[in-house]
Amino acid sequence: MNIVESKKIWLSSPHMGGTEQQYVKEAFDTNWVAPLGPNVDGFENDIANYLGEGTHVAALSSGTASLHLGLQLLGVSTGDEVLCQSMTFAASANPITYLGATPVFIDSEFLTWNICPEQLEIAIKDRIAKGKKPKAIVAVHLYGMPYQVTAIHDIATRYEIPVLEDSAESLGSTYKGVNCGTFGDISILSFNGNKIITTSGGGALVSKTEAYRNKAIFLATQARDNAPHYEHTEIGHNYRMSNILAGIGRGQMEVLDKHVSLRRRNYEFYQQHLLECSDLQLQQAPEGYFSNRWLSCIETQSFTQREAIRAALAAENIESRPLWKPMHLQPVFADCDAYLNGVSNDLFERGLCLPSGSNLEEEDLFRITSIIKKIVG
């Protein structure tokens, strides 16, 4: 009997490039262990240079903190409504409630799995008719696939509602050649441990409007006014990224493009090796959409088939995960209004995220696909 457990394969685990420790060591050597310092400036510059489009970047403690500040900067406050993509991670929606505002959820479309332009416009018209114009739109590039940027921003512009672009999963993705993270009035990134690059925990607020960046840093550092003593005219947060973690980020920026190509290699491997499984369909990229393939996702035929694949992988010590459970199905948001077309319910039932780390070996990928093929045939 073989009692040796097969090697654990994670859905998406941290992948260091090699130079991270140098930046961290430099911070120690120069005693820049305090919150701010040269690594924070350097990391912000690296991101701004990478994204281009005249962006300004504030490095913060998490993607969630960045969403919170982003909504605050867009003027969201008590009693407001914010339209939010329903199919996403809870962190896209939770900060709306931190501000005393209410999320109103919008379903997805099948092309990109992201916020549906038709449902968005129906919702905007309906909320206005009911007497309350939504204060902002939270749109998400799920799994690295850009949302329908042109359609969504056309609607937002027409109704003069700002867009908070949740680009937590899409650093390195582009829409018509332009980087995700540059489309929103304010955009956010995440450097959590499972993202395409990580600082072990961190995020960033991005905007072409420099005033937003400056105000974000002001609010993220306890809203301290310009005075020799501590003077406050606003409520602040402690949301800035530390100089140590920014050092990890600087090292990770050096390998971002490599991580994108490795994750895309995973996707292409799955595409090629699961081709014979006609029951399965990998998430497709429409013309003009370049996904970083943060996670490679499949649509199965049914909930039962999805669960059979997930269980078979788990039995072999391989982590996979159903797609994000839509927010309108979450108990905590049961009372919120939602504009639905059935798409996200269906994707949630049948969809599965496959292991997608940039540190996967080819033999890992072979192990994964051979198990799936045994189940699906």
Ligand SMILES: *Cc1c(COP(=O)(O)O)cnc(C)c1O
């Ligand atoms: C990870 C993630 C966030 C939150 O980022 P943290 O850095 O973990 O706070 C927000 N939105 C989406 C879509 C995410 O995947």
